[in-house]
Amino acid sequence: MAAVGKTTIGKKLAIRLNKEFPGMAFSFQDADSALEWIMGRTIKDVIVNDGIKTFRKEEAQYYKYYTLDHAVIATGGGCVETPANRKKIKKDGFNIYLTARNQTIIDRLKKRKHLKDQKNWKKFIAEKNNLRRPYFEKLADITVNAEDPKVIDNIIKQMKIKIKRWG
Numbered sequence: 001m002a003a004v005g006k007t008t009i010g011k012k013l014a015i016r017l018n019k020e021f022p023g024m025a026f027s028f029q030d031a032d033s034a035l036e037w038i039m040g041r042t043i044k045d046v047i048v049n050d051g052i053k054t055f056r057k058e059e060a061q062y063y064k065y066y067t068l069d070h071a072v073i074a075t076g077g078g079c080v081e082t083p084a085n086r087k088k089i090k091k092d093g094f095n096i097y098l099t100a101r102n103q104t105i106i107d108r109l110k111k112r113k114h115l116k117d118q119k120n121w122k123k124f125i126a127e128k129n130n131l132r133r134p135y136f137e138k139l140a141d142i143t144v145n146a147e148d149p150k151v152i153d154n155i156i157k158q159m160k161i162k163i164k165r166w167g
Contacts, residue, residue: 001132002077003108004100005146006030009155010074013096016152017072030074035062043076056082063088077128080135090139094162096155097140100147102129 007030014028036042039058046055063085079085089095106121142158144151
């Protein structure tokens with residue numbers, strides 16, 4: 001989901017994973033930033049001028065070909081809307097579903113320049129949640145409340161439990 005804290009938490013998680021698993025060299029990548037660099041324009045520009053379908057095609061190409069070992073990747077909030085992206089994400093990663101209250105998400109999105117003209121935030125977020133939540137839940141290896149001050153500790157703890165079970 002957009003504005004849940006994927007980039008902020010992802011950066012901190014990569015640093016912490018390097019401490020927890022020395023020698024593995026975890027890196028961080030923000031998929032939206034990488035996509036903008038590859039496309040040579042902003043996501044907003046692509047969506048406004050070429051449409052959401054064109055953006056989703058570009059996004060699918062990115063997910064189709066990315067391969068990063070030992071990387072924490074903050075995916076775009078809507079990446080799960082494309083079946084091929086879901087398949088790739090499930091196949092290639094340990095997936096963490098970050099959750100947050102709708103009001104937190106709304107407060108964060110209101111600060112983003114390209115979304116300031118949104119008229120009905122509650123309806124907008126409800127529609128996105130209804131569409132995306134089932135995909136995120138199905139893809140998730142673990143689910144964590146992104147608003148918890150100990151979110152990184154919770155992720156590490158749950159990851160260790162899950163990895164131990166996979167044994």
